[in-house]
Amino acid sequence: MKVLVTGSAGFIGFHTCVELVNRGHDVYGIDNINNYYDINLKYDRLKELGFNKKEASTNFFEAKSGKYKNLRFSKLDISSSDYLNKIFKKEKFEIVCHLAAQAGVRYSIENPEAYIKSNISGFLNIIEGCRNYKVKHLVYASSSSIYGKNNKVPFETSDKSDNPISLYAATKKSNELMAHTYGHLYGFKTTGLRFFTVYGPWGRPDMSYFLFAEAISNNKPIKVFNSGKMERDFTYIDDIIEGIVNVIERDVEKREHYKIYNIGNNKVETLENFISTIEYEMNKKALKKMYPMQPGDMLKTYANIKNLKSDFNYQPTTSIKTGIKKFINWYQNIYLKK
Numbered sequence: 001m002k003v004l005v006t007g008s009a010g011f012i013g014f015h016t017c018v019e020l021v022n023r024g025h026d027v028y029g030i031d032n033i034n035n036y037y038d039i040n041l042k043y044d045r046l047k048e049l050g051f052n053k054k055e056a057s058t059n060f061f062e063a064k065s066g067k068y069k070n071l072r073f074s075k076l077d078i079s080s081s082d083y084l085n086k087i088f089k090k091e092k093f094e095i096v097c098h099l100a101a102q103a104g105v106r107y108s109i110e111n112p113e114a115y116i117k118s119n120i121s122g123f124l125n126i127i128e129g130c131r132n133y134k135v136k137h138l139v140y141a142s143s144s145s146i147y148g149k150n151n152k153v154p155f156e157t158s159d160k161s162d163n164p165i166s167l168y169a170a171t172k173k174s175n176e177l178m179a180h181t182y183g184h185l186y187g188f189k190t191t192g193l194r195f196f197t198v199y200g201p202w203g204r205p206d207m208s209y210f211l212f213a214e215a216i217s218n219n220k221p222i223k224v225f226n227s228g229k230m231e232r233d234f235t236y237i238d239d240i241i242e243g244i245v246n247v248i249e250r251d252v253e254k255r256e257h258y259k260i261y262n263i264g265n266n267k268v269e270t271l272e273n274f275i276s277t278i279e280y281e282m283n284k285k286a287l288k289k290m291y292p293m294q295p296g297d298m299l300k301t302y303a304n305i306k307n308l309k310s311d312f313n314y315q316p317t318t319s320i321k322t323g324i325k326k327f328i329n330w331y332q333n334i335y336l337k338k
Contacts, residue, residue: 001025001026001094001095001248001249002025002026002028002091002092002093002094002095003020003025003026003027003028003093003094003095003096003097003248004027004028004029004030004087004088004091004093004095004096004097005017005020005027005028005029005030005097005099006029006030006031006078006096006097006098006099006100006126007030007031007098007099007100007101007141008029008030008031008046008049008073008099009029009031009033009042009043009045009046009056010031010042010045010099010100010103010204011045011198011202011203011204011237012099012141012195012198012237012240012241012244013029013031013099013100014045014046014048014049014202015200015202015237015238015240015241016097016099016241016244016245017029017049017071018048018049019241019242019244019245020097020245020248021065021068021070021071023245023249024070025070025248026070027068027070027071027072028071028072028073028074028087028091028093029049029071029072029073029074030073030074030075030076030078030084030087030100031073031075031076031100032075032076032077032078032100033056033057033075034102036102036103036104036107036114036206037204037205037206038205040338041202041205041335043056043057044338045202046073048202049065049067049068049071049073050065050066050067050068050071051063051065051066051073052066056073056075057075058075059075059076060074060075060076060083061074061075062074074087077122078100078118078122078123078125078126079117079118079121079122079125080125081125081128081129084125084126084129085129085132088129088132088133088135089133092133092134093133093135094135094136094137095135095136095137095138095139095248096126096129096130096135096137096138096139096140097139097140097244097248098123098126098138098139098140098141099140099141100118100122100126101118101119101122101123101141101171101172102114102115102117102118102119102168102171103168103204103206104168104206105145105166105168105169105296105297106166106294106295106296106297107168107206108166108167108168108171108296109166109167109295109296112167115167115168115171116171119168119171119172119174119175120171120174120175123140123171123174123175123178124178126138126140127178127179127182127190130182130188131182131186131188134188135188136188136189136252136253137188137189137190137191137248137252138179138188138189138190138191139190139191139193139244139247139248140175140179140190140191140192140193141172141192141193141195142172142173142175142176142192142193142194142195142260143168143169143172143194143195144194144195144196144197144233144262144264144298144301144303145164145165145166145168145169145172145298146161146164146169146172146173146176146194147159147161147298147301148161148163148164148165148169148298149163149165150163153268153300153302154233154266154302154303154304155194155262155301155302155303155304156262156304157194157260157261157262157304157307161173161176165295165296165298166295166296168296169296175192176192176260179192179258180258183257183258184257184258187257188257189252189253189255189257189258189259190257190258190259191247191252191259191260191261192259192260192261193243193244193247193260193261193263194260194261194262194263194264194303195235195240195263195264196232196233196234196235196262196263196264196265196301196302196303197232197233197234197235197264197301198235198236198237198240199234199235199236199237199323199324199327200236200237200238200323200326200327200330201237201326201327201329201330201331201334202237202330203237203327208271208274209274209278209324209327210331211223212275212278212286213278213282213327213328213331215286215287216278216279216282216284216285216286216287217282217284217331217332217336219287220287221286221287221288221289222275222286222287222288222289223289223291224271224275224288224289224290224291225271225291225292225293225294225297226271226291226292226293226297226299227290228270228271228272228275228288228290229270229271229272229299230270230271230293230297230298230299230300231268231269231270231271231299231300231301231302232268232269232271232274232300232301233264233265233266233267233268233269233301233302233303234265234269234274234320234323235263235264235265235303235316236265236316236318236322236323236326238318239265239316239317239318240263242314243263243308243312243314243316244263246312246313246314247261247312250311250312259311261305261307261308261311261312262303262304262305262307262308263303263305263308263314264301264302264303264305264316265303265316265318266302266303266304266305266316268300268301268302269320273320274320274324275288277320277321277324278324278328281324281325281328282328282332
């Protein structure tokens with residue numbers, strides 16, 4: 001299939017591109033390579049995909065991978081529709097996997113405009129492209145954060161999700177509503193995936209596990225919120241990618257227009273245990289500095305994934321111990337040596 005992957009220089013987008021091209025799909029990646037975190041990591045991911053930095057950093061230039069014959073990339077911002085429309089018109093994508101977004105719960109409090117620009121205006125441009133150029137299926141990233149103050153666990157997609165506690169979460173809920181509306185009005189299929197705390201090699205430096213590894217490595221204190229009494233459904237990147245690609249590859253022609261799924265590990269870990277696992281794999285104790293709960297944070301996330309299991313044979317298999325071991329190996333032997 002011909003697939004557009006947005007956010008292809010990002011953590012999940014990068015891994016999605018690798019899996020799709022290895023399965024033989026024709027993939028076109030786009031990313032604006034913004035400076036929310038170190039752009040060098042984004043260019044390093046693109047280098048792994050076979051793109052040189054000069055071509056990958058040139059706006060609107062179609063770069064061809066030197067590693068994968070079925071992979072191309074253009075640097076562009078989805079909040080600007082002109083060139084995006086040209087790509088939709090020229091390529092005639094069958095599937096769009098929309099992973100580009102302004103990420104981060106806490107940053108949405110500091111810089112709300114970035115979230116409206118990317119997550120609302122950008123999403124509108126993507127879904128308009130799907131409508132205008134007859135895309136069969138839009139698969140897009142939602143988030144576990146939309147469950148907000150919901151105290152019932154594990155979270156189910158049938159639960160109410162109209163009480164988000166961060167602007168980031170509110171934009172993701174808006175994406176789901178927009179997808180529902182467009183699917184109803186124009187007849188193409190949309191699938192939203194609510195991600196639960198994704199971690200692993202090539203991850204985002206603003207995520208807790210990455211920050212912990214950096215602080216421990218540099219003998220600096222780590223920030224532990226709510227004294228570590230928080231719980232997360234940590235999900236290893238390979239399990240996430242298997243779920244995404246299964247959704248992309250499945251024939252959804254006879255399915256209803258709008259579907260939402262949780263995609264997580266279906267297992268809760270305490271932040272305390274998560275930190276202990278990182279300490280064990282690094283063979284070094286963390287210096288801990290305790291902080292209260294931060295605005296926008298959720299006390300617990302926990303995914304009920306029965307629908308994704310039944311519809312797409314999704315079954316996460318990576319334990320926290322195995323996942324953290326793989327991340328620390330990448331961090332110490334690849335990331336730190338670049």
